[in-house]
Amino acid sequence: MNKPKLIYFDAPVSRGEECRLALHLAGIDFEDVRIKVADWPALKERMPYGALPVLELPGGPALAHSNAILVLIGRRHGLHPADDVEAARHEGMMQHVEDLRARVSPTLRMADAEKKTAREALVADYLPAWARAAERNIERGPFFGGDRIHVVDLKIYMAVRWFNGGKVDHIPATIFADYPKLTTVHDVVRDHAGVQSWYARSSRP
């Protein structure tokens, strides 16, 4: 293996896609390994924590958990703050996105009636509170940390994009529309030249 290898499911979404974007923005030539759902059970126990994404660096151990992968890429390639306090602030926001996923993801596996009830409760309470907290922590913008893109912005982008396509039943596409800083981070990442060039050569979201 002479190239880094990013292993994730065959979809331009979530934790895997934010790691692909980070590698692409970092200018790293990587092997984009896309696992079919049918092949996953046989592979699961061979992954460090039984989940994806996983990053394999030449000669190194397999690395797991999206935030650990993003912070490593970010630190090495100028996409994560050098200042350790500012880095911790970014990592707090990255964990905030993971908290959101932990609340919404279980509803993906629910039957319709239960899913509707659970998601309506998220819309009434958790999602606005999540967005208000995100909004409080984004400083002047347009990116989370100011003028430059960092890995945290990729994570925020993926979280907002998840809903604003309107494809998550019972959660309005406008759920984050009234949060201008959050929306701005999404928009400037979407329009970033590096992100655009990834989607010019890869599957579109």
Ligand SMILES: N[C@@H](CCC(=O)N[C@@H](CS)C(=O)NCC(=O)O)C(=O)O
């Ligand atoms: N904390 C982990 C969570 C990883 C995770 O739950 N990944 C999902 C896909 S986004 C997965 O592998 N699901 C399949 C499974 O758990 O069997 C991270 O941040 O990477």
